[in-house]
Amino acid sequence: xxxxxxxxxxxxxxxSRSLQKWVxxxxxxxxxxxxxxxxxxxxxxxxxEERDDVQxxxxxxxxxxxxxxxxxxxxxxxxxxMHAPLPKESWTPESEDTRYLATHVQSVEAEDNERKMWDxxxxxxx
Amino acid sequence: MLATRTSSxxxxxxxxxxxxxSESAAGFKVAAVDNNQPTSAVTLLFKAGSRYxxxxxxxxxxxxxxxxxxxxxxxxxxxxxxxxxGGQLSATLTRExxxxxxxxxxxxxEFFVDVLTSFATSGKFTRHEFEExxxxxxxxxxxxxxxxxxxxxxxxxxxxxxxxxxxSSLFAPSSSHITHEDVxxxxxxxxxxxxxxxxxxxxxxxxxxxxxxxxFGSSSTTGxxxxxxxxxxxxxxxxxxxHGGLQTVFIGFGVAGAPSGDLAVLNAHLSTTPSIKxxxxxxxxxxxxxxxxxxxxxxxxxxxxxxxxFLVQAETAEGVTQAGQAAIKALKEATSGKGIAxxxxxxxxxxxxxxxxxxxxxxxGLFTTLGGKVLQGQDANASSVTAAFDGVNASxxxxxxxxxxxxxxxxxxxxxxxxxxxxxxLGL
Numbered sequence: 377x378x379x380x381x382x383x384x385x386x387x388x389x390x391x392s393r394s395l396q397k398w399v400x401x402x403x404x405x406x407x408x409x410x411x412x413x414x415x416x417x418x419x420x421x422x423x424x425e426e427r428d429d430v431q432x433x434x435x436x437x438x439x440x441x442x443x444x445x446x447x448x449x450x451x452x453x454x455x456x457x458m459h460a461p462l463p464k465e466s467w468t469p470e471s472e473d474t475r476y477l478a479t480h481v482q483s484v485e486a487e488d489n490e491r492k493m494w495d496x497x498x499x500x501x502x
Numbered sequence: 503m504l505a506t507r508t509s510s511x512x513x514x515x516x517x518x519x520x521x522x523x524s525e526s527a528a529g530f531k532v533a534a535v536d537n538n539q540p541t542s543a544v545t546l547l548f549k550a551g552s553r554y555x556x557x558x559x560x561x562x563x564x565x566x567x568x569x570x571x572x573x574x575x576x577x578x579x580x581x582x583x584x585x586x587x588g589g590q591l592s593a594t595l596t597r598e599x600x601x602x603x604x605x606x607x608x609x610x611x612e613f614f615v616d617v618l619t620s621f622a623t624s625g626k627f628t629r630h631e632f633e634e635x636x637x638x639x640x641x642x643x644x645x646x647x648x649x650x651x652x653x654x655x656x657x658x659x660x661x662x663x664x665x666x667x668x669x670s671s672l673f674a675p676s677s678s679h680i681t682h683e684d685v686x687x688x689x690x691x692x693x694x695x696x697x698x699x700x701x702x703x704x705x706x707x708x709x710x711x712x713x714x715x716x717x718f719g720s721s722s723t724t725g726x727x728x729x730x731x732x733x734x735x736x737x738x739x740x741x742x743x744x745h746g747g748l749q750t751v752f753i754g755f756g757v758a759g760a761p762s763g764d765l766a767v768l769n770a771h772l773s774t775t776p777s778i779k780x781x782x783x784x785x786x787x788x789x790x791x792x793x794x795x796x797x798x799x800x801x802x803x804x805x806x807x808x809x810x811x812f813l814v815q816a817e818t819a820e821g822v823t824q825a826g827q828a829a830i831k832a833l834k835e836a837t838s839g840k841g842i843a844x845x846x847x848x849x850x851x852x853x854x855x856x857x858x859x860x861x862x863x864x865x866x867g868l869f870t871t872l873g874g875k876v877l878q879g880q881d882a883n884a885s886s887v888t889a890a891f892d893g894v895n896a897s898x899x900x901x902x903x904x905x906x907x908x909x910x911x912x913x914x915x916x917x918x919x920x921x922x923x924x925x926x927x928l929g930l
Contacts, residue, residue, distance in 0.1 A: 435630075435633075435634075436629070436630040436633075438629075480630075483630075487576065487578065488576055490576060490579065491578055492580070494578065494582040499586055
């Protein structure tokens with residue numbers, strides 16, 4: 377039912393300034409307490425990648441983005457083996473926790489939906 | 503019945519040509535011819551062939567980028583919608599022009615003109631489309647050309663004959679590092695306003711002009727058109743090891759300047775293509791070609807230069823040598839002081855005239871032959887094609903032919919380079 381990105385209320389919350397003012401601190405606190413930033417990850421690194429659409433989106437990253445992603449995953453695996461988070465200077469700051477993959481996933485999803493639409497359409501002649 | 507038929511065919515003949523090129527209010531050159539056929543075709547012709555390219559292979563990449571996603575519809579949407587209408591979309595690249603063509607049933611022109619123009623005005627040129635769809639086809643084009651020694655020989659011959667400009671290959675080199683940004687930048691210049699001619703067949707001039715203005719009018723493609731310097735002819739020799747395929751030799755001569763009818767006549771005189779199937783034809787070369795070898799004449803006129811030559815192919819290098827010697831001997835005879843017999847010249851002129859006139863009968867030939875003239879703002883009348891041969895006589899022919907063979911030959915050998923002949927061994 378939902379794509380690889382899951383359901384989100386973010387567009388609705390962002391559209392209202394007062395709502396955003398109330399929810400933003402809670403969201404920031406929640407993202408920090410999830411702990412992935414302590415392992416040097418960005419949020420999009422946690423996206424389930426064992427899907428065709430996400431694989432296609434991953435192929436659309438620039439070579440630099442692909443390299444950085446691989447580096448973050450390796451570094452976090454090593455930290456996991458050591459049973460300790462990374463030193464504090466290696467944590468992902470909030471400013472760098474960008475959705476670098478989400479736009480690609482969305483465009484792949486839109487393409488898949490469009491293909492489904494063309495595959496199942498009924499043509500009526502004028 | 504007979505009377506009506508003749509009168510209607512007379513009307514059709516009168517209308518068959520791009521007699522008038524209208525410059526639309528927005529500054530587009532629009533030319534259309536309507537023969538009342540059930541299908542229509544519209545071509546956007548850009549002066550953006552490989553001779554204008556800024557980086558090797560970028561023209562080929564732009565050709566393969568055609569009909570990918572635009573601001574109006576995605577690549578998939580373009581294909582599916584065109585299929586629903588039953589039309590065909592194609593892109594063709596020559597050394598001088600890039601042509602985007604849509605062929606469709608009469609009445610669907612609004613959609614197809616919009617498909618063509620929306621690519622020219624709002625193509626997205628995304629990186630992922632370039633990597634997923636365009637790069638593989640660019641490579642495929644280049645590999646297909648590489649595996650055909652005839653195509654490879656003519657391509658190399660252009661590089662030797664004209665070096666830059668006309669010499670740049672139609673195919674991307676294997677070492678090219680083109681990015682989607684390069685293609686986008688090239689497209690911005692190629693799709694500039696003064697650089698396009700809109701050609702229609704099976705569609706009236708007014709309808710086409712109206713549609714083009716509607717969809718092009720609001721566009722902001724105001725970049726400057728790509729530039730190239732005038733061609734000059736150099737010539738040279740190269741030998742390339744071939745893998746499989748026939749042993750191939752190309753021997754050519756070129757001249758700079760607008761193409762004249764004389765070289766087309768020389769081509770018709772020497773051409774080994776018989777007028778009747780299974781016969782040998784009247785060509786002076788045909789009789790002395792050994793079995794298993796073939797000699798094709800190649801005459802390629804461009805806007806400011808032309809290349810004439812022989813493509814000699816055989817299973818063995820000896821066959822190539824013998825056939826090549828026969829071809830050069832015939833060329834020397836035709837271009838020597840006394841020229842060719844009057845009767846032979848007359849039949850060659852007739853053959854050349856027919857070939858040229860026959861080419862503009864078809865839709866493709868009409869667009870390729872007259873499209874360039876429309877783009878240059880010249881008289882694009884079908885009768886102008888045959889008019890070029892009216893001035894051909896024995897003296898002009900002898901002069902053009904002897905000037906042609908005075909130039910340094912372009913010689914390309916592909917195949918077993920240790921056995922294939924050198925140009926002096928063929929009698930040059």
